[in-house]
Amino acid sequence: MSDMDERAALALVGDLVDAAGDDAAVLGETVVTIDMLHETTDFPAGTTRYTAGWRAVGASLSDVAAMGAAATGAVGVYGAPAFDPEDVEAFVRGALDVCERVDTDYVGGDLDGHDEFTVATTALGETPTPVPRDGANVGEVVAVTGALGRSAAAIEAFDAGETERANELFRFVPRVRAGVALREHASAMMDSSDGLARSLHQLAEASDAGFAVESAAIPVHDALGGDDRLARATTFGEDFELVCTLPADAVAVARDALDVPLTVVGEVTERNVTMDGEALPDRGYTHGESASR
Amino acid sequence: MSDMDERAALALVGDLVDAAGDDAAVLGETVVTIDMLHETTDFPAGTTRYTAGWRAVGASLSDVAAMGAAATGAVGVYGAPAFDPEDVEAFVRGALDVCERVDTDYVGGDLDGHDEFTVATTALGETPTPVPRDGANVGEVVAVTGALGRSAAAIEAFDAGETERANELFRFVPRVRAGVALREHASAMMDSSDGLARSLHQLAEASDAGFAVESAAIPVHDALGGDDRLARATTFGEDFELVCTLPADAVAVARDALDVPLTVVGEVTERNVTMDGEALPDRGYTHGESASR
Numbered sequence A, B: 001m002s003d004m005d006e007r008a009a010l011a012l013v014g015d016l017v018d019a020a021g022d023d024a025a026v027l028g029e030t031v032v033t034i035d036m037l038h039e040t041t042d043f044p045a046g047t048t049r050y051t052a053g054w055r056a057v058g059a060s061l062s063d064v065a066a067m068g069a070a071a072t073g074a075v076g077v078y079g080a081p082a083f084d085p086e087d088v089e090a091f092v093r094g095a096l097d098v099c100e101r102v103d104t105d106y107v108g109g110d111l112d113g114h115d116e117f118t119v120a121t122t123a124l125g126e127t128p129t130p131v132p133r134d135g136a137n138v139g140e141v142v143a144v145t146g147a148l149g150r151s152a153a154a155i156e157a158f159d160a161g162e163t164e165r166a167n168e169l170f171r172f173v174p175r176v177r178a179g180v181a182l183r184e185h186a187s188a189m190m191d192s193s194d195g196l197a198r199s200l201h202q203l204a205e206a207s208d209a210g211f212a213v214e215s216a217a218i219p220v221h222d223a224l225g226g227d228d229r230l231a232r233a234t235t236f237g238e239d240f241e242l243v244c245t246l247p248a249d250a251v252a253v254a255r256d257a258l259d260v261p262l263t264v265v266g267e268v269t270e271r272n273v274t275m276d277g278e279a280l281p282d283r284g285y286t287h288g289e290s291a292s293r
Helices: A006-016 A049-066 A085-101 A150-159 A163-170 A176-182 A196-207 A229-235 A248-257 B006-016 B049-066 B085-101 B150-159 B163-170 B176-182 B196-207 B229-235 B248-257
Strands: A025-027 A030-038 A070-080 A106-113 A118-126 A141-145 A188-191 A210-213 A242-246 A262-269 A273-275 B025-027 B030-038 B070-080 B106-113 B118-126 B141-145 B188-191 B210-213 B242-246 B262-269 B273-275
Touching (some): A049 A085, A049 A118, A049 A163, A070 A176, A118 B118, A141 A248, A176 A242, A196 A210, B049 B085, B049 B163, B049 B176, B196 B210
Antiparallel strands (some): A188 A242, A210 A262, B188 B242
């Protein structure tokens, strides 16, 4: 048989595993997620081990946030060809610090001798009512936290040799507090790790609905420049903001409860995903590919 | 700074992370563990993807067992250069099947494009009273579940081209039920994934005690042959049996509650780890090395 792309393979896993298909798996009131990041696809040259620890654990915490769960802990594996004490310590400090930023604990890890620098992370959370991907209702609005394009800007900075700035941009704060605050309002939610366009398509497919978004409303990160900044902010992904649907009359209350901006970018429709009335391609950053960079 | 070996690096992580230093991290009544296995060090040529899924998830379930916890779920990441549908399905089926064997669920996973076949797994468990590594008391006995050397025998079978038999030996049943049954009796416990010798040293160091074991008592797996079978059973590791200490008068009751043999191999002493009265070196299989094979 021929190989599948990552999305087709994930669909296959979903057929085999009842509980698969959301940002994190649900076990009672516990949510759990696991991620693997590695040098060639996730950590550009210049990424510090501190940033790698922060970002890898942050990616898992973002999955917890996307379920509307409060984070309860995280663990990780540091895989590298050798264990330089400064590198290991920097990685763990990054992991500890990102956990502290969302009021949870990094409680341990393991090491693995590995040719390529490779990190695996798990985060746990608790919520009585996980927010699914399939709950969007026609007539609701769709909103995003923060601003999109921060990671795209980080990649630009790495490419330009602005390593310190790039690392800072790479160390995002997972939207755990926002996720908990949105839990009682959001009908569907996921994170934007594959880009807004792809997130919209995934929410639409899961909810059997569509979206009509307005490009002028999309919050683009200040750090991202260039004529095509909107396109890159929409498709690049790796931003770990939350994308959610909620009733229009809940937006004001939700905003008051959030520690980050919440921007309405469009509404839930019967079908199709459009931007400014034109079809928005289901295209974005696919982990393991570099084509979208 | 020069690189550290894996154990020194783990000690460093332990200094930085309060909760580190046991088979799994404890968060309230939840235990959580994460492991990373990969082709060059963990899956000899001939290992099927079904066996890889079973064994990787099984290794994490073994960590849960070593805490005396009932397993509550597992997740994994399948990292490979390409996603062959048969391979992905076989891996997931292996993960599902090992979970079924210990009455828990494989609830999801992710995929990662990765040059080397690499698997990350997390298992969760619940226990009101996790069994630590540091609770061994002088005068208690030390016991092991099952028999040691099964993975060493598997490697022999892989080397001999007996692939089917090797895969079967590689698919161990994690001692989750035994761990729960031992919870109320064991003062200290861990799994034998680094080999009995190393496990004894780790329990001794954590408990500030020693062990005197008798080689004649060590249960060696039937599948392991050769003149040095005892030595290999003691040091090879990767067996995922449980090594625990408990009062001598609790052994009979514990045995009645177990679904696997429990063999007393020695006793807890004030200091030093000995076998037949001679020092037992702190030597075993170190993940990522192949020297001990």
